[in-house]
Amino acid sequence: MADPVIVKICGIKSLDLLDAAIEAGADMVGFVHFMRSPRHVSIEELGGLISAARGRVESCVLLVNPDNSCVAEVAALGPDWIQLHGPETPHRVEAIRAEAGTQIMKALPIGSADDVAHVAAFLDVADRILLDAKPPKNADRPGGLGETFDWSLLGGLDPSVPFMLSGGLTPDNVAEAIRTVRPPFGVDVSSGVETAPGVKNKKLIEAFIRNAKAAG
Numbered sequence: 001m002a003d004p005v006i007v008k009i010c011g012i013k014s015l016d017l018l019d020a021a022i023e024a025g026a027d028m029v030g031f032v033h034f035m036r037s038p039r040h041v042s043i044e045e046l047g048g049l050i051s052a053a054r055g056r057v058e059s060c061v062l063l064v065n066p067d068n069s070c071v072a073e074v075a076a077l078g079p080d081w082i083q084l085h086g087p088e089t090p091h092r093v094e095a096i097r098a099e100a101g102t103q104i105m106k107a108l109p110i111g112s113a114d115d116v117a118h119v120a121a122f123l124d125v126a127d128r129i130l131l132d133a134k135p136p137k138n139a140d141r142p143g144g145l146g147e148t149f150d151w152s153l154l155g156g157l158d159p160s161v162p163f164m165l166s167g168g169l170t171p172d173n174v175a176e177a178i179r180t181v182r183p184p185f186g187v188d189v190s191s192g193v194e195t196a197p198g199v200k201n202k203k204l205i206e207a208f209i210r211n212a213k214a215a216g
């Protein structure tokens with residue numbers, strides 16, 4: 001039998017939605033600490049969410065180009081993962097991994113075959129790669145926009161790359177995404193389980209997880 005698909009629900013802001021995601025079968029949850037995001041949570045809120053997740057589901061804190069003090073503050077809360085979703089270079093990712101002492105998921109924007117080739121530069125410095133849609137030039141944030149990308153570009157990816165797929169996934173397209181891309185470390189969603197930016201919906205979370213797990 002195939003391994004079950006790993007599902008990460010990102011952009012959770014409340015304990016109520018955290019419980020709902022865990023009850024629905026999420027394997028990982030993500031909390032966004034980035035002021036320009038509609039899913040931003042403060043350091044104090046992060047502490048409560050990470051504690052409530054501990055031992056039940058893997059937790060991941062999303063940061064965008066963080067400085068060392070931000071990395072240290074977040075790492076002290078004990079998340080399982082830090083997701084770097086900005087323009088961090090391989091050298092900076094390596095430094096953040098050393099500073100934080102947590103597993104690192106590096107998000108990379110995909111819009112062309114060149115972007116796919118760029119993934120190789122991060123394989124030695126990140127524990128996992130998250131492949132996301134390249135945001136439009138005028139976007140006010142580098143992700144969480146509900147944009148998909150051309151999955152066929154990933155046909156050129158080395159099959160040993162440990163990646164998770166994200167970018168515009170929804171309950172309606174997640175099964176097709178899994179069958180087409182076969183991401184070895186599962187799927188990640190934020191906008192696709194919301195009714196408005198930052199407003200998660202329990203029924204959409206349940207449907208997303210159900211459809212993803214069935215497709216695996």
Ligand SMILES: O=C(O)c1ccccc1N[C@@H]1O[C@H](COP(=O)(O)O)[C@@H](O)[C@H]1O
Nearest residue numbers: 010037143144145146167168189190191
């Ligand atoms: O969610 C955000 O606001 C966000 C801000 C800055 C960087 C990334 C962000 N979101 C992450 O992007 C991917 C894909 O999201 P979506 O499903 O297309 O909405 C996911 O990891 C989000 O958590």
